[in-house]
Structures are given as C-alpha cells and as structure tokens.
Amino acid sequence: MDLHLVTYFVAVVDHGGITKAAQSLYISQPSLSQAIRTLERRLGVTLFDRTGRRLELTDAGRKLDVAARRILADIDRAKAKVEAVRELRAGRVDIVTHAAFSIDPMVAMIREFRERFPRLAARVVAADGPSGVLAALRRGDAEIGLMDAGADHATFTAIPLGEQELVLTVPAASAADLTDPVPRPSVKTIPLILDLGDPGASSILGDLIDDDSRNVVVDCAHPSAAWDLVGRGTGATIAPRVVAEEQMPGALRYRLDPPLRRPFGLVVRSGRPSPAAMAFIAVAKGHVGVTTDPTDFGEL
Structure with missing residues (x-):
C-alpha cells in the first residue's frame, strides 16, 4: 500500500469529505477521489459510506483508520530519529581495535569525541591483532577500525594518522x-x-x-x-x-x-560512513594534527 494513499485517506477522514481534503493536500478533487477508489480497489473493501452529504467510515474504514494513523505516526518517529542522527543529535559509532592501540591513542580520541559530540555514543570492540580488526569490519561488528597502518588492509579505505x-x-x-x-x-x-x-x-x-x-x-x-x-x-x-x-x-x-x-591509522568499510563515524574520523584526524580532507567521504 502506497504511503501517499494512506496520507490521502487520513486527510479525507479528518476533513469529512473530498473537497476540503483536496484543498488541504493541494491536489485536485478528481485526483483525490481517484486515489481513494484505488485504495479501496487494492484492499478489496469499501472504506466510505457515500449515501449522505458527509462521507462516513464503514467498519473496514474504521479499522484502516486506526492502522493508518499508527503507520503515519511510526513514519514520523522514524524520520525524526534519522534527522537526529544526520544532525549528530543522536547515534553511535562502533570502533574495533587491538591491544596495541586500545589505550594510546584510543582513550584520548574517545574523550575528545565525547567532548565535541556529547549526544553521540561510542562502542569500542576488542579484536585479536590487525587480522581480527579486519574480520570484525567484514562481519559488520564495527564501522571503523584502529590498527597498525603497516598491516595489509585489503580492500578497506585506509586513513593514516601517525606513529x-x-x-x-x-x-x-x-x-x-x-x-x-x-x-x-x-x-x-x-x-x-x-x-x-x-x-x-x-x-x-x-x-x-x-x-x-x-x-x-x-x-x-x-x-x-x-x-x-x-x-x-x-x-x-x-x-x-x-x-x-x-x-x-x-x-x-x-x-x-x-x-x-609503530604506524597506526583508521580503516573504514567501503561506502559513505554514517554521520557518527564521520564525526569520529574528523576527531581522530584532529587529535594527531592531520587536516581533514572533505573529499574522503564527502564534506564532514
């Protein structure tokens, strides 16, 4: 069921008819009428009793009304969460490393990350050596790896940081x-x-x-x-x-x-990192004095 059909249905219910609902949606009355008929045809039920001057919901229409409002509310909440993540008001970055770097430089980087982005969380995953870091990235256990820059990082994107x-x-x-x-x-x-x-x-x-x-x-x-x-x-x-x-x-x-x-750096899975991961990458580079290149993954 198309989301716009659900939106149109709820608008007709709230306005008690096609004319006012069409005005509120900024679409033509015939287009809205056709959309409601399409929805009824796809569901195989009649949603409105059209015998009176005002459209009244049928039993099937009342059941759909409850479900439709729940769907729209869930979508609104999902959009709000996505927007919060995009604007770095929420989210988490998962970082995997091994013992050699679990304190230096990881601790200082995490502290700076939390100071700069207090609404973001960080999760540090332990791995057994560089090969364990890469394995965790392949499994999706983490989005960023901190490891020996001299190790073979295969197809991952490498960001050298220092020694x-x-x-x-x-x-x-x-x-x-x-x-x-x-x-x-x-x-x-x-x-x-x-x-x-x-x-x-x-x-x-x-x-x-x-x-x-x-x-x-x-x-x-x-x-x-x-x-x-x-x-x-x-x-x-x-x-x-x-x-x-x-x-x-x-x-x-x-x-x-x-x-x-011992050289060290970040390794990142292919594709554009999440906003939280991009924020951590920027902090990690700043911690060691590496200038952030906006072309790495798009502008941070």
Missing part, C-alpha cells in the same frame, strides 16, 4: 647499567614481559627477542597484568610511551637505538 613511539620500560631497581638510548641488541640480554601470541607485536619486536625467546621471561597476553609485573620488578617490557608514563609511573623509560615506532 606510536615504543620505549623500553624497566623496573627502577633493574636499570642501573642502562644508558639512554638503549641499543636494540642490548635488549636481548634484558628479561622481558611480552605477548608472544600477538602477531603484530612479534613482527615489530623481532630484533629485541633472543633466539628461542629466551629473554622473554613472562609471555603475557593481558596488558594490565604485564604492567603490574613490571611494577613489581619481574621484568621489563616494550610499550607505547604514553602507556608507559600513565600505567607504569614508577618504572624508567628508555628510548631505543635505532628508534622503534
């Missing part, structure tokens, strides 16, 4: 013989706490790990546990500088020679 500095973070009691920066070969003699199961970390930290991973004294997949172990003097770890400063304040931080940096 994450990784530093050697060492318990204060274990740092007596270290100089800043620490040559990378020297790290192979230091007891480390790392997640050997993280393919992204393993590839970038390969030259810091001794043969057979003998200097990895704790293979830990839980970042918070690794940070606590460093704080308790169990070993050192490699962490983003921001994470090391915020999560392990009692430890000492050393640069590496040559420096160790």
